[in-house]
Amino acid sequence: MTRADLLIIGAGPAGLAAAIAARQAGVKDLLVLEREEASGGILRQCIHNGFGLHRFKEELTGPEYAQRDIDLAADLGIRIQTNAMALSVTRDKVVSFVSRQEGPRQIECGAIILCTGCRERSRGAIGTPGTRCAGVFSAGTAQKFVNLHGFMPGSQVVILGSGDIGLIMARRMTLQGARVLACVEIMPYSSGLNRNIVQCLNDYDIPLYLSHTVTDIRGTSRLNGITISRVDENRRPVPGTEIDFSCDTLLLSVGLIPENELALGAGLNLSAATGGVLVDDRFETEIDGVFSAGNALHVHDLADDVSEEAARAGRAAADYLLRGGQKRQMLSVMDGRGVLGAVPQKIAVPAEEDVRVRFRVDRVYENAYVCAHAQGAVFPRRKHRILTPGEMAQAVLPKQPLSLAEGDIVISIEGEKER
Amino acid sequence: MTVVTCIACPVGCRMGVETADGAVTAVSGHGCKRGVEYARQEAVCPMRIVTAVVRVRGGMPLSVRTASPIPKKDIFACMSAIEGIVVNKPVTMGQILIEDVCGSGVAVIATKAMNE
Ligand SMILES: Cc1cc2nc3c(=O)[nH]c(=O)nc-3n(C[C@H](O)[C@H](O)[C@H](O)COP(=O)(O)OP(=O)(O)OC[C@H]3O[C@@H](n4cnc5c(N)ncnc54)[C@H](O)[C@@H]3O)c2cc1C
């Protein structure tokens, strides 16, 4: 068995940012494992622009954004082992992995950061009806085919789900010569960015069917048609509203699930709201010295936010290794009215710095306040013109009132006008 | 009147833009100043960055983009030009692959490096 002070699993934007921050904070013995043949994570296949606006103040494509971190990691002499897949993590921080070059290996670690990203929800997970023919793909799989392998999965396409990946693929397939007949969304609003609705659907006259879902999938060997229907307030199809499309491809963009097999194997609990592990304000999990960041912790919209959060996890891991773990008094962060999946779930007091809590709202709110309440402390509230489930929201809790808080901190949305 | 949806923030105001002889005369429906600026450009000459992949001799596809936005109406012409080329390895990130794509004066550049 070999040893590493810090092991980072996954070399997407989270793993790279964590590694860079840890090295800059003084961790010398550091290894990153990546199961793919190259670093960069999901950004390798996100060839569209729209990355880095916050962090670099310029608009980059996914590969360009990733390359900045890959280059910086290389300059800092950070070792990234590709084609190396972590198989298990134990409570006492032993990681088993298998690499193409060396076969199965074990490594004993001082600290671990889990940066394994997320995977797409599949057809089984949403229970679409109809035959099991070929031609139904997840949008991310189609993205990988088209952008990394140069292979088109079909020519007449319907997209189920109007999240950003679905929207991006509607444009991509159109530019590549396919006909995208419709984008179908079960909710009365799209969970994608406005910018993507305008530039991926409207630019190409692709209709968006809100409050609709796929109610039949037809085809024997290959898909040859689907039916969509309008849904009522309870998301049940309304008879008589069917529209048929003949198509050879259905792309599913129906949500992402944090990848946490390793965390579960180590005995960590998952949050029902985020699908990620439970962490404190330093992104440390319930196991001392094991941290989590990026889409494995909770699904982000922006790579910029992932990098910022993972860098904090990297600095915290460095601090843990260099100064040792400290017992700190913890307060719980609770989801109040309108709030889903606030992260971190625990905050140590007295606080060392301002703490940013990220979450999603349960529906669209206009002119509403993001508030935080706790016994003994008064937090500033912040007004937002709009809060939508498609964009991650945040509450920044300043160090000073935090240090006065006693008991749970509740994050909530107040004073809104419903749209 | 042209209808333009603002993309500068999640509110997504739908604005009406009046034009006369290719010049904007009035913008309505904007929630703030930022929308006006966007609507003026979008109604007269919408611009987009185009991203795609090109074929590589003896390799996987290479991701590319236009170095800056091009007129929206030229997107498909730009795609044809991109589909028409095959590049040789090695390629550096930012390398110019097409000097001036369909007369826009904008280059098509590689967004990743590819070794021999
Ligand atoms: C289609 C799409 C479009 C997007 N568009 C935008 C956009 O326009 N702008 C923007 O800012 N953001 C965008 N995002 C979001 C952004 O890309 C993600 O939030 C970000 O990539 C998440 O980073 P990550 O490192 O957590 O995960 P990932 O990028 O998924 O990286 C995780 C890495 O971990 C590796 N891994 C997993 N398990 C193991 C294991 N057991 N052993 C070894 N390695 C492992 C994986 O191979 C992968 O490389 C988009 C995302 C998608 C999917």
Ligand code: SF4
């Ligand atoms: S006009 Fe202003 S408020 Fe309306 S979408 Fe644009 S930036 Fe937002």
